[in-house]
Structures are given as C-alpha cells and as structure tokens.
Amino acid sequence: MRTAEIRRRWLDYFGEREHAVVPSASLISPDPSILFTIAGMVPFIPYILGTQKAPWPRAASVQKCIRTNDIENVGRTARHGTFFQMNGNFSFGDYFKAGAIRYAWELSTAPQERGGYGLDGDRIWVTLWDQDTESYDVLTREIGVDPRHVVRLPREENFWDTGQPGPAGPCAELHYDRGPEYGPEAEGGSVDPGGDRYLEYWNLVFDQFLRGEGSGKDYPLLGELDQKAIDTGAGLERIAFLLQGKQNMYEIDEVYPVIAAAEEMSGRRYGASGEDDVRLRVVADHVRSSLMLIGDGVSPSNEGRGYVLRRLLRRSVRSMRLLGVDEPALPHLLPVSRDAMAASYPEVAADYDRISRIAYGEEDAFRRTLVSGTTILDTAVAQVKSSGGSTLAGDQAFALHDTYGFPIDLTLEMAAEQGLTVDEQGFRDLMTAQRERARADAKAKKGAHASSTALRELREPGATEFTGYTELSTSSTVRGLVRDGVLVSVAQQGETVDLVLDRTPFYAESGGQESDAGLITADGARLEVLDVQRPIKGLVVHTVRVLEGEVRAGAEALAQVDPEWRLGARQAHSGTHVVHAALREVLGPDALQSGSYNKPGYLRLDFAWNQALSPATRSEVEEVANRAIRQDLGVSWQYMPLPEAREWGAIALFGETYDEEVRVVEIGGPWSRELCGGTHVDHSSQIGIVALTGESSVGSGARRVEALVGLEAFHQLARERALVSTLTETLKVRPEELPERVAGVVSRLREAEKELAGLRQGQLLQAAAGLAEGAARVGPARLVTHEVGTVASVDDLRTLALDVRGRLGEEPALVALGGVAKDRPVVLVATNAGARESGLRAGALAKLAATALGGGGGGKDDVAQGGGTDASALPAALEAVRSAVAQG
The missing domain is CATH 3.10.310.40 (Diaminopimelate Epimerase; Chain A, domain 1)
Known part of the structure; x- marks a missing residue:
C-alpha cells in the first residue's frame, strides 16, 4: 500500500466519523520556543491546554514534522528520520479512552478491502500505565486482546505532560511484532527486548489530569480535568514500511527512489556495504527534508531554521562526495524526491522552480566551500607536518566546521589520506560547548514561554478587543498587571510592567510591523507604552513605564496611540505591499516575499530571488512602486474564509500561521492582494514616496531590499540633493557632468597611488643593499x-x-x-x-x-x-x- 494511500485512508476513516479534517500546518512552528513543528499535536496545543476553545469537538490531520536533535542517528537505525509525517486524531471534551482505543484498533486491523490497514491483531502489543484499569478493560474485555500482550508500566515510563503545570495523562502505545527475524521475543513485562522486532507505530495520549509543580516525572496529580482530551499520533512512515514489507522507513515508496537515483550516480549498491548504506539513507532523508522545508519557506542561512536546512543540504552533498560523486548531485536527486512526494503534497511540484533554485544555489555555494576548505585544511596539515606533529588540533577542525561549514568527517577523511589524525575529543568538546550555549539559549526562551501562566489567567475572561483599525483613542479597563511573570495589583512611578487592557487601539508587533507607541492614562497615572506584543493568541500585552502616579488592576483607562507614529507605520506597511507588488511586476511571480519588517519611515522586504538586482532593475522597481503611489490606488480590506482568500488569489506569506477567517488587504484591487493583519493607509498616495536605499543577499536564493517612505524618503532625497550640490560646486561642473568628472578624478588618483607605490618600493629596494651589508x-x-x-x-x-x-x-x-x-x-x-x-x-x-x-x-x-x-x-x-x- 503506497504511503499516499495510507494517508488518504487515515483522513477518510476519521472524516467519516465526524472528525474535522484539518490540513497540515507549516513546518515552521508558531511557538517561538521551538524552530519547527516537531509533533502532530503542536497545532492543537492551545486546545489541549485550554487556552483557546477548539473550533470542533474532534479533528484529524496528517502533520508534517521535522526533528533534528538526533540527526547523527539518521541512516543508522530503522526509525530515525528528520522529516516525517504524523497521523493524528484528536478529541476536545468529546470521546475519551474507549473511543480512541476502538478507533485505533479498528483502523489498524480492519481488512484493506474495507478501508483499514489489515494488520494482524494477534501481533499487536500495547503498553499502558499500570493504574489505567479503564484502558486495560477496554482492550482485554471488549476488544479481546491477549492480556499477555498488554504491558503495564509505571508513570515515569508511560505518561505525557508539557513539562510545566497543566494537562497531563497516561498513554496507550501500540506496538507491532514484526517477527523473530527482527529480534528476540518479548518477555518479562517488556516490549523492548532488543533489536527492531517490536515497532511502536501509534501512541494514544489521554489528557486526563491536572499536574502540579515538579521536575521530570516527580510531580503531583492535582485531580482530573474538567474537559479531557485525546491526542494520538501514528507514524505514517512506520505504518508504510510495515504495510509495504520493507526493512525500514528509507525503503518506502516516498524515500527509496532517491536511494536508487544515488546508486545510479555513484555506482554503489544499497545493501552491499554498511557505511555506504548509511550514506545513501542520509542522502534520501536529507534531500526529502530539504525539499519540504524549502517548500514551507525556509531558506539556507547561518542561524535558526536556515542553519538546519543548510546543514541538511550540506550533509547530502557531503554524503554523495563520500560515495564518490564529485559532480552536482541535487539536480539529479531533488526532482526524484519531488515526484515521490507530489502525490501527498502537490504544492512541491507546483512550486518546484523556486524550491530547486534555492537548493541548487546552496549546493553550488557548498561546493565552493569545499574547495576553499580543502585549501585551508591542506595548509593546516602542512603546518602540522612541518612542526613534526601527527595530529591536527581540535580547534582547527572546529574552525573549519564552524567558520567554513567544512564537515568533521570530511576533515577526518582528508587528514587520514595525508597520514594525520585529528584531535576528535578537542573538536567534540568545542562542539559540546557550542551546543550547551545553544541549549541554554533555548532553555531561556522556553522559560520565558513557560512564564505565561499569569498571562493565561488574564486571557481567560476573553480576548483583547483591538479597536486600532478604526480609532487611535479607546476607553478601556486595566485587566491586570504582570511583573517578572507574576500578577501584581499595583505599579508605581518609575516601574516597568506588562499591562493588559480589555480593549486597545495599540497594534501588537506582528506581520513584520513594529508595535505602536503612545500613552495610557489611568486614575491620574501616565504610562508610556514601550512595546506591544501578543504572546498568547487573543491577548494584547503592553509593556509600559509608569511616568507619573500609580496604576492599579481594575482602573479605568484611556489608551492613546501616537498619531504621528501610526501614520508612519501605516505608510511603511502599505509601502511594503507596494514594493512587493512592484517586485513581482518587474521580476515575475516567483519573487515572493519571505519576510519583512517595517516601522515609521522604513521598510525592508526579503524575497525569493537568486541573483543581485542590477541598478537598472532597482530603478525600475522603484519607479513602478512610485507610479502606483501617484495613481492614488484605493486600499481596502475584508475578512473571508482562508480557502476563499486563496481562491481569490490573495498571497499568503511563507512561515505565517493563519486562522480559518483571514483579513485580505488590497491595493489597487488584484494588483496587490495579500493576507495581512497590519494597519494601512486609505489610498496609496498617502504613502508619499518610496526610495530604495539598499539591496543585498540574505542567504542562498533570497534577497533583501530596503527603502525609506514618506518624510524619511523625502529627507533622504534632500540629503542626496545637497550632496550633489556640494560636489558640483567643488568640482565646478553641472550635475549631469558629475559622473564623468568623478570618474576622471578617481582615475588620476589611482595613477598617483601607483606612482607613489613605485617610488616607495624603489626606496625600500635601495635600503636592501645596506641591510644586507649589515x-x-x-x-x-x-x-x-x-x-x-x-x-x-x-x-x-x-x-x-x-x-x-x-x-x-x-x-x-x-x-x-x-x-x-x-x-x-x-x-x-x-x-x-x-x-x-x-x-x-x-x-x-x-x-x-x-x-x-x-x-x-x-x-x-x-x-x-x-x-x-x-x-x-x-x-x-x-x-x-x-x-x-x-x-x-
């Protein structure tokens, strides 16, 4: 059974049982504390935690996921892969344990001709929490599972929680016995006797309890939740290699074609050599992962998600090199992965031109890195040899890896070819130190995220009403104050706190637009608004400094946005849309925005493109943008369902997460039509003017333009005019003669520098004789x-x-x-x-x-x-x- 068919059957099965079929969310996680969507339940976390009301009582999805914490194990086991798909079914206060177990058993064991997967029920083992008698009774008495196939485990081995106070609950994990050829038989209350015989393919999580404070699994259960939830995940690739009779996930129909293509390129045969097998699996996994990441808007870079993608692409290229392939590999391999994945994700075929342009550009860049890195490595090896040593220092290997992207195993291989060893321990120590720094940073981010308990309390009465689309001054009530993550009742003069209102005109930073500035007054207190964020969906949090008096929770307040600030912000955000539309008009529809930032007077926009814009192209983009401004195009917005907006041609930006109901902003009708929650001008002429000030690379296949708008653009042009005036007066020429005159001056200066250099060198050489005599x-x-x-x-x-x-x-x-x-x-x-x-x-x-x-x-x-x-x-x-x- 093909993987796409397994996927279809999952969605059909639960769709027929009144589950809302939810499309996969982006691989880019909406949670700022993690880079990627790492599990099928991630998009549903707010509904499981109860911070948001679920729009449906039950749902099902097949979620794209990326995990890279065990990347070194990719290719070495049957279970580790960076990209994978998680089949999930979810219940929010609807069915619970009995329903989830029945669904899992029926879909697993129903004959394939009746829409099931046809697994042998006698070969399914289940692990349960040892106190979960309800699940045990459903399995053994209702379904008829052999009690010997139900393994009961203590809480520390069979319980789910978020790592902080909140929902928690036991699991029911389904394992499939693949047969004695994969390892020894389970015995003694375990389904992990060694080997790959018992494969966990489905985990049912029962969100049943409220957990208290504590570390690890050492925390109290405070009682049962008022609304219980079901969160299940079945590994699509695992089910695929079970049903396709394959040894591991690398041999299924969505992955193996890349191995076959790599075999053809390299002349190596899969199954003939252990190390070659690992390399072929790494190539297949990483090429597929890269395809899907670029498809979701990630571009290679030196940090965050972009660094993970860069590492995956470079590991692919490196592995092909170790297989003996020196020519570019991705043009042969990436189309094969596209064709294998298109049945499940047709968008990777529709968007392949952009995806391939980014991937091929990164491979070309890495191939150049290999050349320069090889030169640096050869120099380092020569120095070691000349000093009589036999070991390349760990810090040199780390510098090659960290600065030049030169892989350590390539360093080991090439050093060995020249008779040297590498101080691997020194290298590993430096890598460990780097990871610990990154882990500490991630922990800090997670800690900041975890401190939102107080904010969740302030969210419970309802969402903050945003009035800023229609007014800049709003009467409101102070719902609460938070200092250092803790609710407080009062803030005094000079203090900085987070403040939540029930209504606000202040725009919270999002969609690339910086937050509003202004003042809040409350019972005689004056508060300067320093920042506005939306850390929890529906909750607007103002970071304020108390300028005068004191402010208390429950006080009546007047929130006032600085009108000059908002005007500049509107100009900049509408200017961003205009520049985006101008880029697409000049360069074509592939020049899609991948990120932006705007604040009063300034905008920057990142877009997909693989070469620098010529001065003529930049001028053309600037002219198209300003013509649109001069035409006084109407700016309008309306809400509509997301599918309708997509059909209408509205552009959704990579990496953004959208609700089912979205806001579509138009400038000049279809000329610029984007999903956007930002604030905008009413007519394009209110932008004033756009002046492009810079264009640069921000990664392989990605460019950035920067511009000033409104008065800032005018001031920039005035400064340039003054500069031209000064130069014309100094050089005594008309403005149109400046380029020729400046070129002449520069040419004469270079000639003079050459003459001086010659004279200087002559003087030095004259001194040589005297120095030699001495x-x-x-x-x-x-x-x-x-x-x-x-x-x-x-x-x-x-x-x-x-x-x-x-x-x-x-x-x-x-x-x-x-x-x-x-x-x-x-x-x-x-x-x-x-x-x-x-x-x-x-x-x-x-x-x-x-x-x-x-x-x-x-x-x-x-x-x-x-x-x-x-x-x-x-x-x-x-x-x-x-x-x-x-x-x-």
Missing part, C-alpha cells in the same frame, strides 16, 4: 633584523625581506623585519635554504615574534608573518627572533 653572524646563520617604521602594506615589507634575503647568497641566512602597516605592528621573517637546513623555520619564528606583539602568526618555513596590537613591542619582537636564532 648582516651579522648569529648562531648558525647570518641574521638581519631591522625596524622599518610605517609601511603602506605588508606586501612592502615582504618585498624588502625577500630582496635582502636574495642578496645574502647561499650561506645560511635569515631576515626579520618589523613595521607598522595600517596601524598594526607586523613582523616578516624570511629564511633561505641553508637556514632551513640548519633548523630555522620562518613560521615558528614569526609566531614567536607575534607573541611579543600580543597577537599571533605563522606560515611556511621559508616566509611567514606575525602581527599583534602593541607597536611599541616591535624591538622586543625582533630581539625574540635574534635570541631564538642564537640558540640554534
């Missing part, structure tokens, strides 16, 4: 040390040192020159063949000199340099070289 015998060699003074560049110092060395003949000789280049002290050391035969190495001596300068250095045995920060230490640096030479 060489003194020190230890095994003739030695020249000299402090040159200020030089234009290190190249001048190098030229002089090589000239002096050449004048010293075949006898062992060494030259050490010190100088200041670009305000930094530097020492250049050069040795001839005789000196090197005597054991004098330029690299080691340059490093020694650099230590005296408070810096570092090194290089080859014949020529090397070192630098630092303390120019006054140049005499000491040269003396250190002299002393080392004297000691031989």
Whole structure:
C-alpha cells in the first residue's frame, strides 16, 4: 500500500466519523520556543491546554514534522528520520479512552478491502500505565486482546505532560511484532527486548489530569480535568514500511527512489556495504527534508531554521562526495524526491522552480566551500607536518566546521589520506560547548514561554478587543498587571510592567510591523507604552513605564496611540505591499516575499530571488512602486474564509500561521492582494514616496531590499540633493557632468597611488643593499633584523625581506623585519635554504615574534608573518627572533 494511500485512508476513516479534517500546518512552528513543528499535536496545543476553545469537538490531520536533535542517528537505525509525517486524531471534551482505543484498533486491523490497514491483531502489543484499569478493560474485555500482550508500566515510563503545570495523562502505545527475524521475543513485562522486532507505530495520549509543580516525572496529580482530551499520533512512515514489507522507513515508496537515483550516480549498491548504506539513507532523508522545508519557506542561512536546512543540504552533498560523486548531485536527486512526494503534497511540484533554485544555489555555494576548505585544511596539515606533529588540533577542525561549514568527517577523511589524525575529543568538546550555549539559549526562551501562566489567567475572561483599525483613542479597563511573570495589583512611578487592557487601539508587533507607541492614562497615572506584543493568541500585552502616579488592576483607562507614529507605520506597511507588488511586476511571480519588517519611515522586504538586482532593475522597481503611489490606488480590506482568500488569489506569506477567517488587504484591487493583519493607509498616495536605499543577499536564493517612505524618503532625497550640490560646486561642473568628472578624478588618483607605490618600493629596494651589508653572524646563520617604521602594506615589507634575503647568497641566512602597516605592528621573517637546513623555520619564528606583539602568526618555513596590537613591542619582537636564532 503506497504511503499516499495510507494517508488518504487515515483522513477518510476519521472524516467519516465526524472528525474535522484539518490540513497540515507549516513546518515552521508558531511557538517561538521551538524552530519547527516537531509533533502532530503542536497545532492543537492551545486546545489541549485550554487556552483557546477548539473550533470542533474532534479533528484529524496528517502533520508534517521535522526533528533534528538526533540527526547523527539518521541512516543508522530503522526509525530515525528528520522529516516525517504524523497521523493524528484528536478529541476536545468529546470521546475519551474507549473511543480512541476502538478507533485505533479498528483502523489498524480492519481488512484493506474495507478501508483499514489489515494488520494482524494477534501481533499487536500495547503498553499502558499500570493504574489505567479503564484502558486495560477496554482492550482485554471488549476488544479481546491477549492480556499477555498488554504491558503495564509505571508513570515515569508511560505518561505525557508539557513539562510545566497543566494537562497531563497516561498513554496507550501500540506496538507491532514484526517477527523473530527482527529480534528476540518479548518477555518479562517488556516490549523492548532488543533489536527492531517490536515497532511502536501509534501512541494514544489521554489528557486526563491536572499536574502540579515538579521536575521530570516527580510531580503531583492535582485531580482530573474538567474537559479531557485525546491526542494520538501514528507514524505514517512506520505504518508504510510495515504495510509495504520493507526493512525500514528509507525503503518506502516516498524515500527509496532517491536511494536508487544515488546508486545510479555513484555506482554503489544499497545493501552491499554498511557505511555506504548509511550514506545513501542520509542522502534520501536529507534531500526529502530539504525539499519540504524549502517548500514551507525556509531558506539556507547561518542561524535558526536556515542553519538546519543548510546543514541538511550540506550533509547530502557531503554524503554523495563520500560515495564518490564529485559532480552536482541535487539536480539529479531533488526532482526524484519531488515526484515521490507530489502525490501527498502537490504544492512541491507546483512550486518546484523556486524550491530547486534555492537548493541548487546552496549546493553550488557548498561546493565552493569545499574547495576553499580543502585549501585551508591542506595548509593546516602542512603546518602540522612541518612542526613534526601527527595530529591536527581540535580547534582547527572546529574552525573549519564552524567558520567554513567544512564537515568533521570530511576533515577526518582528508587528514587520514595525508597520514594525520585529528584531535576528535578537542573538536567534540568545542562542539559540546557550542551546543550547551545553544541549549541554554533555548532553555531561556522556553522559560520565558513557560512564564505565561499569569498571562493565561488574564486571557481567560476573553480576548483583547483591538479597536486600532478604526480609532487611535479607546476607553478601556486595566485587566491586570504582570511583573517578572507574576500578577501584581499595583505599579508605581518609575516601574516597568506588562499591562493588559480589555480593549486597545495599540497594534501588537506582528506581520513584520513594529508595535505602536503612545500613552495610557489611568486614575491620574501616565504610562508610556514601550512595546506591544501578543504572546498568547487573543491577548494584547503592553509593556509600559509608569511616568507619573500609580496604576492599579481594575482602573479605568484611556489608551492613546501616537498619531504621528501610526501614520508612519501605516505608510511603511502599505509601502511594503507596494514594493512587493512592484517586485513581482518587474521580476515575475516567483519573487515572493519571505519576510519583512517595517516601522515609521522604513521598510525592508526579503524575497525569493537568486541573483543581485542590477541598478537598472532597482530603478525600475522603484519607479513602478512610485507610479502606483501617484495613481492614488484605493486600499481596502475584508475578512473571508482562508480557502476563499486563496481562491481569490490573495498571497499568503511563507512561515505565517493563519486562522480559518483571514483579513485580505488590497491595493489597487488584484494588483496587490495579500493576507495581512497590519494597519494601512486609505489610498496609496498617502504613502508619499518610496526610495530604495539598499539591496543585498540574505542567504542562498533570497534577497533583501530596503527603502525609506514618506518624510524619511523625502529627507533622504534632500540629503542626496545637497550632496550633489556640494560636489558640483567643488568640482565646478553641472550635475549631469558629475559622473564623468568623478570618474576622471578617481582615475588620476589611482595613477598617483601607483606612482607613489613605485617610488616607495624603489626606496625600500635601495635600503636592501645596506641591510644586507649589515648582516651579522648569529648562531648558525647570518641574521638581519631591522625596524622599518610605517609601511603602506605588508606586501612592502615582504618585498624588502625577500630582496635582502636574495642578496645574502647561499650561506645560511635569515631576515626579520618589523613595521607598522595600517596601524598594526607586523613582523616578516624570511629564511633561505641553508637556514632551513640548519633548523630555522620562518613560521615558528614569526609566531614567536607575534607573541611579543600580543597577537599571533605563522606560515611556511621559508616566509611567514606575525602581527599583534602593541607597536611599541616591535624591538622586543625582533630581539625574540635574534635570541631564538642564537640558540640554534
């Protein structure tokens, strides 16, 4: 049974049983504390926690998920993959344990000709909480499961919770016995006797209790929830390899075609070699994961989600290289994954041009990285060998990995080819330190998220009413005050607190638009609004500083947005839509916005594009945008169901999460039609003017434009006009003659610089003869040390040192020159063949000199340099070289 068919049967089965069939949410998690959607229940967390009322009593979905915490195990086990799909069915105060168990058993065991999966019920084992008698009775008495196949476990092994006070409950986990060829038989109250025989394919979570404070599983159960919930997850890939009779998830129909294509490219055969099998599985998994991540709007970068995608793509390319493939691999592999996934996700085929452009660009960039990284690695290896060592330092391997994206296993492989080992432990220690820093950051974010208990209490009376679309001043009531995550009754002058109103005109930061500024007055208190956020859906939180008086919970208040701030914000946000539409008009529909930020007077917009915009293209985009402004296009908005908005052609931005009811903003009708919750002008002419100020790369396949709008744009143009006026007066030309005159001045300046450089080099070479004549015998060699003074560049110092060395003949000789280049002290050391035969190495001596300068250095045995920060230490640096030479 094909994976797409397993998926269809899941949705059909629960759809026929009155479940709302909910489409998969984006892989980009709406929860700021996690990067990706990591489980099928993530989109339903607010309904399970009770912070939001579920729009349906029961639901079903097949959710796209990404997990990368165990990426090193990908390809090595039957169960680990980065991208996977989780079949889920959910109940919010509707059916509970008996219903969930019946559904799971029926769909699992019903014959395939009747719409089920046809699994053998006699081979299904179930693990339960040892106190869950209700589930045990349903399984053994109603369904007829052999009691020996029901394993009862303590709470620490069979319980779900969020890690903080809130819902919790036991699980019922369904395992399938794959047969004796996969491992020993279960016995002694366990379904984990070793091997891959018993595969957990479905987990039923019963959200039954309210848990209290505590760490790990050591917390009290405070009682049963008023509204119980069901959250189940069945691994689609696991069911697929069970039903398709495959060994593991890599061999199912949505994954294996990429392995077959990689076999064809590499000439390696799957099943012939353990390490090659791992590499082929890594390629198949990571190519599919990358396809789906880019499809959901992630672009490669050096942080966050983009870094995870970059790592997946680079691991794919690296694995193909280790399989012997040096040519670009993704143009062969990515289309195969697209075709395998399109039956379930047709959007990856429809959007393939954009997806492939980003993926291929990243591969090209990494291939260049491999070239530069190889050069750096070769240099490091040569230095180790020249110093008589046999191990590449861990910090060098880490720098290759962290700075250049050079994989550690490639470093290990290439170092071994040249007879060296790598200090893997040192590398691992540095990696561990980096992960701990990242983990601490994630913990801090999670802690901030967890502190929302007080905010959830303030959300219970209802959502904050936003009045800012139609008014800037609103009478309201202070619902509550929060300081350091704790509800407080009063805030005094000088304090900064979070304040929640029942009604507000203040726009909370979202959709790329910065939050509003303004004042709130309450019972004589004046509060400056510093920030406005929406940490919980439906709750607007104002961060305020108490300027005068004191404010109490329950006080009547007047919230007033700064009208100048709001006008600038409206101009900038509408300007963002106009620039987006202009980009699509000039470049084509593929130039889709992938992110934005706007505040009064300024906007930036990231969009999918794989090359820099020429000056002519930038001018054209700017002209199209300003023509639209001059045409005084109408700006309107309306609410409609999300499917209707998509059919209407409204653009939904990658990574954004939308409700079923959405707000569509139009500028000039269909010319600009986007889903947006921001504040906007009434007519495009109110934007004033748009002036593009910059365009740059923000990652592979992604560009960024920046612009000023309104008065800020006018001020920018005025500054440029003043600059042009100053230049024309200085150069005595008309404005239109400026480019030619400036080009002439620059050309003459370059010629003068060349002439000066020639004169300077001549002076240095004239000094070479005198320095060579002054060489003194020190230890095994003739030695020249000299402090040159200020030089234009290190190249001048190098030229002089090589000239002096050449004048010293075949006898062992060494030259050490010190100088200041670009305000930094530097020492250049050069040795001839005789000196090197005597054991004098330029690299080691340059490093020694650099230590005296408070810096570092090194290089080859014949020529090397070192630098630092303390120019006054140049005499000491040269003396250190002299002393080392004297000691031989």
